[in-house]
Amino acid sequence: METLSLLGGGLADALTPMNLMWAVIGVLLGTFVGVLPGVGPAMAVALLLPVTYGLDVTSALIMFAGIYYGGMYGGSTTSILLNTPGESASVMTALEGNRMAKAGRAAQALATAAIGSFVAGTIGTLGVVFFAPPLAEFAVQIGAPSYFAIMLLAMVLVSAVLGASKLRGFVGLFIGLAIGLVGLDASTAQPRAMLGVNQLAEGIDIVVVAVGLFAVGEALWTAAHLRRRPLQVIPVGRPWMGRDDWRRSWRPWLRGTALGFPFGAVPAGGAETPTFLSYITERKLAGRHHAEGRESFGEGAIEGVAGPEAANNASAAGTLVPLLALGLPVTATSAVMLAAIQGYGITPGPTLMTDQPDLIWALLASLLIGNALLLVLNLPLAPVWAKLLRIPRPQLYAGILFFASLGAYAVRQQPFDVALLLVFGALGFAVRRFGIPVLPLILGVILGPLMEVRLREALDLSSGDLVGLVNEPIAIIVYAIIVLVVVVPLVWSRVAPRPATPLTEVPERDRQEVGS
Amino acid sequence: MIVVAYTPDVYGEAALAHAVTEAGLRRLGVVVVNATRGDAFVDERFASTERLAELDAALGEQGLTHEVRQPVGVEPSEAVIDVVKEVGGSLVVVGIRHRSPVGKVLMGSVAQRILLDAPCPVLAVKPSP
Numbered sequence: 289m290e291t292l293s294l295l296g297g298g299l300a301d302a303l304t305p306m307n308l309m310w311a312v313i314g315v316l317l318g319t320f321v322g323v324l325p326g327v328g329p330a331m332a333v334a335l336l337l338p339v340t341y342g343l344d345v346t347s348a349l350i351m352f353a354g355i356y357y358g359g360m361y362g363g364s365t366t367s368i369l370l371n372t373p374g375e376s377a378s379v380m381t382a383l384e385g386n387r388m389a390k391a392g393r394a395a396q397a398l399a400t401a402a403i404g405s406f407v408a409g410t411i412g413t414l415g416v417v418f419f420a421p422p423l424a425e426f427a428v429q430i431g432a433p434s435y436f437a438i439m440l441l442a443m444v445l446v447s448a449v450l451g452a453s454k455l456r457g458f459v460g461l462f463i464g465l466a467i468g469l470v471g472l473d474a475s476t477a478q479p480r481a482m483l484g485v486n487q488l489a490e491g492i493d494i495v496v497v498a499v500g501l502f503a504v505g506e507a508l509w510t511a512a513h514l515r516r517r518p519l520q521v522i523p524v525g526r527p528w529m530g531r532d533d534w535r536r537s538w539r540p541w542l543r544g545t546a547l548g549f550p551f552g553a554v555p556a557g558g559a560e561t562p563t564f565l566s567y568i569t570e571r572k573l574a575g576r577h578h579a580e581g582r583e584s585f586g587e588g589a590i591e592g593v594a595g596p597e598a599a600n601n602a603s604a605a606g607t608l609v610p611l612l613a614l615g616l617p618v619t620a621t622s623a624v625m626l627a628a629i630q631g632y633g634i635t636p637g638p639t640l641m642t643d644q645p646d647l648i649w650a651l652l653a654s655l656l657i658g659n660a661l662l663l664v665l666n667l668p669l670a671p672v673w674a675k676l677l678r679i680p681r682p683q684l685y686a687g688i689l690f691f692a693s694l695g696a697y698a699v700r701q702q703p704f705d706v707a708l709l710l711v712f713g714a715l716g717f718a719v720r721r722f723g724i725p726v727l728p729l730i731l732g733v734i735l736g737p738l739m740e741v742r743l744r745e746a747l748d749l750s751s752g753d754l755v756g757l758v759n760e761p762i763a764i765i766v767y768a769i770i771v772l773v774v775v776v777p778l779v780w781s782r783v784a785p786r787p788a789t790p791l792t793e794v795p796e797r798d799r800q801e802v803g804s
Numbered sequence: 805m806i807v808v809a810y811t812p813d814v815y816g817e818a819a820l821a822h823a824v825t826e827a828g829l830r831r832l833g834v835v836v837v838n839a840t841r842g843d844a845f846v847d848e849r850f851a852s853t854e855r856l857a858e859l860d861a862a863l864g865e866q867g868l869t870h871e872v873r874q875p876v877g878v879e880p881s882e883a884v885i886d887v888v889k890e891v892g893g894s895l896v897v898v899g900i901r902h903r904s905p906v907g908k909v910l911m912g913s914v915a916q917r918i919l920l921d922a923p924c925p926v927l928a929v930k931p932s933p
Binding site for chain 2: 514518674680681
């Protein structure tokens with residue numbers, strides 16, 4: 289039980305008043321941004337990146353983890369009360385949740401979402417505690433070629449499997465990879481894609497890219513759609529659940545967790561698939577245990593909120609396994625968190641767990657604490673969160689733009705970076721306009737340079753011979769998986785008749801924040 | 805025509821009640837205006853479609869010539885005044901509310917703008933205590 293004693297040490301670290309305060313700030317901020325549609329945890333973390341350079345790395349990560357979990361929770365409030373999912377992972381919650389709210393059971397829907405998130409988040413975090421260290425131990429032994437292959441797999445999965453269009457996914461990925469190339473070559477110091485601008489020599493700071501894409505891009509997009517018909521919010525009191533609701537909720541919570549965690553942990557994470565699967569499962573199983581479940585599905589069944597909401601949080605926890613064990617982010621938020629870790633001069637990757645054990649264990653412990661805090665804070669605060677939706681967009685986005693410019697300038701105190709921020713803001717607007725997913729793009733920017741290092745390493749070892757890329761069994765297996773992932777659906781779509789229209793239509797703008 | 809600046813709360817209901825009384829006395833029609841700037845996700849002064857349908861039916865039962873409008877993305881006071889000018893309104897009815905000093909600094913007052921800018925007399929009413 290070495291893991292448990294390490295976790296205990298982490299708890300002791302995380303329970304200092306200062307770290308506890310950052311956890312509280314994180315979960316409050318996370319819920320805040322999660323509640324507001326369009327403002328996601330990825331944006332919040334990006335905006336806070338420069339702020340946290342003044343903090344020590346543990347506090348910063350604790351706060352970010354709080355934002356991540358809080359954002360997942362906050363999205364459910366908006367889904368249930370407004371039928372507008374705050375982030376893509378809450379789309380399924382909205383289906384039954386909003387019907388429950390309309391039927392006057394908003395309090396129970398919010399309660400099952402909150403408690404389900406807590407249960408799933410806690411089990412999921414414990415899952416990270418037990419799975420990440422062995423995976424990291426295994427990952428330390430694999431060489432650069434395999435590592436390169438795994439990163440390639442993550443990119444292909446994220447670009448080709450998630451999202452509606454493979455082409456758009458790859459367009460996003462290549463834009464991101466191109467941005468990652470800018471600057472002096474790390475080993476030969478040759479200028480690359482610098483267009484003769486010397487300020488680009490150090491490469492483009494990830495803060496500028498992330499803030500530009502998420503904050504400025506979203507602000508421009510909102511400005512273009514500023515005035516819209518307001519939505520009817522369903523008034524809600526303090527969330528609570530009756531005996532019967534508990535009886536109907538606990539199985540979906542556990543099933544949702546079991547579905548969500550593995551999906552978060554594989555490099556093609558994202559919470560859309562597990563929440564969808566959980567919804568379908570609950571729908572099928574409804575009525576097996578309780579007669580009322582079968583009847584109420586489609587008009588506000590509590591199972592349909594409990595399951596997807598648990599899956600959503602479990603997958604958020606699951607994404608921490610590849611992030612901590614391999615340095616491989618699979619959601620936009622964890623990609624930006626990885627950038628934060630890099631900002632402290634810490635190399636993310638399999639050695640992270642052995643190099644920075646205090647940091648990792650404090651982070652995992654703070655996730656457990658953050659989860660409990662979310663439950664304690666959010667049950668009584670639900671009516672307050674609903675009020676946030678009345679903030680007029682001009683004021684809200686003015687604040688976001690202020691922090692965005694401040695952040696971009698603070699990185700290097702260079703006016704040039706603010707100009708660059710506007711360029712990436714325009715890019716952020718363009719990708720939203722053309723429906724290009726943001727996740728492959730940001731992953732390309734962050735993983736591209738890391739991947740290049742591994743590629744160079746592998747090729748140096750084999751003196752430039754391409755065979756050096758496939759001389760490890762793991763690499764060969766991973767390449768085989770990539771081929772399967774790309775080729776099989778193509779063949780399948782030729783052979784099998786075209787499937788019917790997607791089961792759920794995600795509104796255009798919600799697709800943008802994939803996995804954030 | 806009598807124009808009512810309507811909101812789905814006691815103030816709006818008071819304004820509507822007085823407007824209906826006036827309309828009966830003056831033998832005029834009623835135009836109900838419920839406007840929103842539409843710049844927030846939720847505006848609690850924006851009436852639901854069901855509420856407006858109810859209102860429409862209730863006015864119809866009373867045998868009044870009436871119209872219900874719900875402009876989105878406009879300044880509410882301007883929307884009301886535009887409607888007054890358009891339909892040649894002879895009276896605007898608006899509900900007024902107590903406001904905190906801070907509230908006055910942060911937000912403009914729709915009632916005040918209507919009182920100052922309307923091209924016709926304005927009846928300012930309060931809900932009965």
